[in-house]
Amino acid sequence: MKFRAKIADAACLNHFTRVSCMVAKLARTCTLRIRPHTLNFILADSAAGGGVSMWCELPQENFFSEFQMEGVSEENNEIYVELTAENLSRALKTAQNARALKVKLTNKHFPCLTVSIELVSVSSSSRMVTHDIPVKVIPRKLWKNLQEPAVPDSDVSIYMPVLKTMKSVVEKMKNISNQLIIEANLNGDLNLKIESELVSVTTHFKDLGNPPSASENESEDRSPEQMAEVQVDIRKFLQFLAGQQVNPTRGICNVVSHKMVHFDLLHEDVSLQYFIPAMS
Amino acid sequence: MLKCGMSGSQVKVFGKAIQALSRVSDELWLDPSEKGLALRSVNSCRSAYGCVLFSPVFFQHYHWSTSVEVNGTKSNLNCKLGMKSILPIFRCLNSLERNVEMCKIFTRSDKSKVVIQLFCRHGIKKTHNVCFQESQPLQVLFEKNTCSNILMIQPRVLAEAIVLFTSSQEEVTLAVTPLEVCIKSSTEESMDLNSSVYSEMFVGPHEFEFFQIGVDTEITFCCKELKGMLIFSEATHAPITMHFDFPGKPLALSIDHMLLEANFILATLADEPSRASSPQSLCLSQKRKRSDLAVSNSKVGKKDNKAMESISRKVAPRNLYADEILSNISTLENSGSPIMKRVNSDTEEEPGSSSLRKVKEKH
Numbered sequence: 354m355k356f357r358a359k360i361a362d363a364a365c366l367n368h369f370t371r372v373s374c375m376v377a378k379l380a381r382t383c384t385l386r387i388r389p390h391t392l393n394f395i396l397a398d399s400a401a402g403g404g405v406s407m408w409c410e411l412p413q414e415n416f417f418s419e420f421q422m423e424g425v426s427e428e429n430n431e432i433y434v435e436l437t438a439e440n441l442s443r444a445l446k447t448a449q450n451a452r453a454l455k456v457k458l459t460n461k462h463f464p465c466l467t468v469s470i471e472l473v474s475v476s477s478s479s480r481m482v483t484h485d486i487p488v489k490v491i492p493r494k495l496w497k498n499l500q501e502p503a504v505p506d507s508d509v510s511i512y513m514p515v516l517k518t519m520k521s522v523v524e525k526m527k528n529i530s531n532q533l534i535i536e537a538n539l540n541g542d543l544n545l546k547i548e549s550e551l552v553s554v555t556t557h558f559k560d561l562g563n564p565p566s567a568s569e570n571e572s573e574d575r576s577p578e579q580m581a582e583v584q585v586d587i588r589k590f591l592q593f594l595a596g597q598q599v600n601p602t603r604g605i606c607n608v609v610s611h612k613m614v615h616f617d618l619l620h621e622d623v624s625l626q627y628f629i630p631a632m633s
Numbered sequence: 634m635l636k637c638g639m640s641g642s643q644v645k646v647f648g649k650a651i652q653a654l655s656r657v658s659d660e661l662w663l664d665p666s667e668k669g670l671a672l673r674s675v676n677s678c679r680s681a682y683g684c685v686l687f688s689p690v691f692f693q694h695y696h697w698s699t700s701v702e703v704n705g706t707k708s709n710l711n712c713k714l715g716m717k718s719i720l721p722i723f724r725c726l727n728s729l730e731r732n733v734e735m736c737k738i739f740t741r742s743d744k745s746k747v748v749i750q751l752f753c754r755h756g757i758k759k760t761h762n763v764c765f766q767e768s769q770p771l772q773v774l775f776e777k778n779t780c781s782n783i784l785m786i787q788p789r790v791l792a793e794a795i796v797l798f799t800s801s802q803e804e805v806t807l808a809v810t811p812l813e814v815c816i817k818s819s820t821e822e823s824m825d826l827n828s829s830v831y832s833e834m835f836v837g838p839h840e841f842e843f844f845q846i847g848v849d850t851e852i853t854f855c856c857k858e859l860k861g862m863l864i865f866s867e868a869t870h871a872p873i874t875m876h877f878d879f880p881g882k883p884l885a886l887s888i889d890h891m892l893l894e895a896n897f898i899l900a901t902l903a904d905e906p907s908r909a910s911s912p913q914s915l916c917l918s919q920k921r922k923r924s925d926l927a928v929s930n931s932k933v934g935k936k937d938n939k940a941m942e943s944i945s946r947k948v949a950p951r952n953l954y955a956d957e958i959l960s961n962i963s964t965l966e967n968s969g970s971p972i973m974k975r976v977n978s979d980t981e982e983e984p985g986s987s988s989l990r991k992v993k994e995k996h
Contacts, residue, residue, distance in 0.1 A: 444832070478840070
């Protein structure tokens with residue numbers, strides 16, 4: 354198993370750092386999958402995580418000027434390692450003024466992802482910084498749990514409003530109750546509802562637009578006004594929103610009535626999918 | 634008895650000093666003398682000491698005098714304040730700098746109170762009465778000029794290094810050779826999978842304003858107190874000088890400025906007792922110990938009187954949480970010959986052992 358890669362461009366480095374920070378906000382420990390052309394940050398759903406799962410994919414060529422990998426074997430040319438996401442984001446954040454950044458898989462007493470940074474100091478001389486991030490290699494038998502989730506057949510698919518607005522609204526709602534109802538229809542309406550004994554608050558987002566539906570059946574059977582709703586834990590939704598520092602290039606919310614909500618975001622060339630199950 | 638005043642921008646520096654010292658301990662001594670106003674702080678396990686001495690010319694006005702007790706003895710202001718009381722007064726330093734026109738600090742001779750008055754814009758006057766505890770300030774004796782290794786560096790470079798280390802990582806190792814300096818995470822035990830990230834940064838000799846390495850060494854100390862020093866140095870824009878030797882001997886971080894002098898002295902982890910060392914240290918558990926700082930109490934009485942003797946003890950390398958048996962020994966002016974105690978603590982006599990020296994004047 355071998356992995357070495359280099360980022361030489363400042364913009365690419367900043368983008369990669371931002372992605373890493375976003376992942377760190379969404380998951381404490383996650384899996385990094387390395388393939389010849391893509392990198393994935395994966396959080397598989399688990400009881401411990403409350404059923405939330407995440408799938409983030411980046412095309413490696415858009416970030417790394419050099420990229421070499423050798424997977425576990427010829428047929429399985431992939432590497433799966435588990436790490437604490439924050440360790441990576443912190444290490445990358447120290448590379449603000451770096452001339453170059455190299456990442457490689459090493460084995461120093463135990464497997465590490467070593468990040469070597471060449472910092473430029475004021476006197477224009479280089480300073481070397483190294484971070485050894487401990488990782489755990491995931492054995493092949495567990496790979497099946499870490500595959501790309503299938504896009505669910507949603508009842509309603511809708512474009513998301515500005516995330517910052519959603520976040521400020523939901524943050525206030527958190528004080529009322531833990532259960533948030535997300536409902537949407539094919540008319541471009543999205544509502545966020547929260548209820549307690551004394552009060553119920555609904556925020557209406559209108560004219561959001563719906564992406565063209567994949568299947569014909571969806572648009573036929575469903576009246577545009579009919580809402581598909583799902584009740585989720587508000588904290589999980591907030592955690593998802595907290596991870597988004599900038600508004601995505603494109604954001605789609607897919608609601609599967611009473612089952613789950615699926616967020617499909619695209620931040621330039623990085624795609625992020627986030628699944629929150631309905632509360633039982 | 635203390636009476637001094639400063640302008641808005643001086644308050645900012647003063648406040649930064651207090652913030653830096655708050656990283657060392659929860660208590661602060663206000664120790665005025667003819668040399669100026671010293672703020673001192675020692676942490677509970679005696680492994681870190683900070684002192685910022687503001688010279689009289691730092692202030693707009695500065696008056697200090699000893700008070701005369703009932704029985705005729707003269708006493709210094711032995712004033713110990715809680716950080717909790719004084720830190721909130723100096724919060725939001727940027728707004729203080731903008732709004733405060735004058736800050737007066739004085740002590741009331743009748744009550745154990747320090748009064749801090751902030752005269753702000755628009756005629757607003759804020760008065761804080763802070764009670765203090767009567768307590769003789771402690772100071773650390775450390776001859777930093779005898780250290781073999783002296784490095785002077787701009788605080789920005791150190792700050793860049795320190796930011797690599799997460800707050801969960803308490804200890805940092807500084808490894809020096811004549812060719813390079815490396816700041817890295819301290820690796821006490823063998824690292825395992827759940828350990829935190831190991832980071833290291835190399836700094837070349839040319840980045841230092843002064844670079845003298847007499848002995849190759851690796852010293853390990855607490856990051857937290859270094860951060861405190863960095864906070865303060867950024868406010869003064871002065872370079873930091875580091876004086877150190879071999880592991881176990883304290884590390885001194887100092888800033889020498891026209892108007893003030895800051896010294897932070899941190900204990901470093903001592904080596905395993907495999908070296909030729911005292912029998913006492915062998916009795917302890919095998920874990921590395923911080924060697925505690927030699928601390929003494931400042932003296933009572935005027936300086937121009939007899940040569941002031943400081944009594945000091947070298948404290949044996951001990952378990953970090955052992956009780957310190959530091960007694961308040963003071964020489965009284967009219968007591969005649971000074972009392973001198975040399976406590977035999979079975980420790981090795983290190984070359985140039987600074988702590989057993991008599992000091993003629995206050996640090």
